Amino acid sequence: MLKTIGERKNVFKDYIDERRREEREEKRLKTKMLKEDFEKLLASTPEITILTRYREARELVGTKSAWLAMETERDREVAFDDYIEELKKKEKEEQKRKRKLGSDSFTKLIASVGHSFKKVEKN
Numbered sequence: 001m002l003k004t005i006g007e008r009k010n011v012f013k014d015y016i017d018e019r020r021r022e023e024r025e026e027k028r029l030k031t032k033m034l035k036e037d038f039e040k041l042l043a044s045t046p047e048i049t050i051l052t053r054y055r056e057a058r059e060l061v062g063t064k065s066a067w068l069a070m071e072t073e074r075d076r077e078v079a080f081d082d083y084i085e086e087l088k089k090k091e092k093e094e095q096k097r098k099r100k101l102g103s104d105s106f107t108k109l110i111a112s113v114g115h116s117f118k119k120v121e122k123n
Contacts, residue, residue, distance in 0.1 A: 034069050038079050041066040050087050054080050 002008045070076040
């Protein structure tokens, strides 16, 4: 049992602080889950590419529940921009990988042709 008013106030303050932390964490997790669902919706729509504008995406999937679940238009726009930036990064990495693969193949081809050419040249 708490004896003084000061002790009661401290316990109550600690309780309030803990509840606020829990509520912030719950909100953060909810927002994260909504964003993941939103990104899955965008990823499952083949018409959405790195060139797609927000307004075009809204016309394509604006009536879907994952789109409407985001709390505000601003939240949707920020999540859409994040998704498009991630798509751009992935595409750039893929192009870089293909370029490297092509370059390696070309180098091997040149090396093998050069080797054959040297044999012909010697004869």
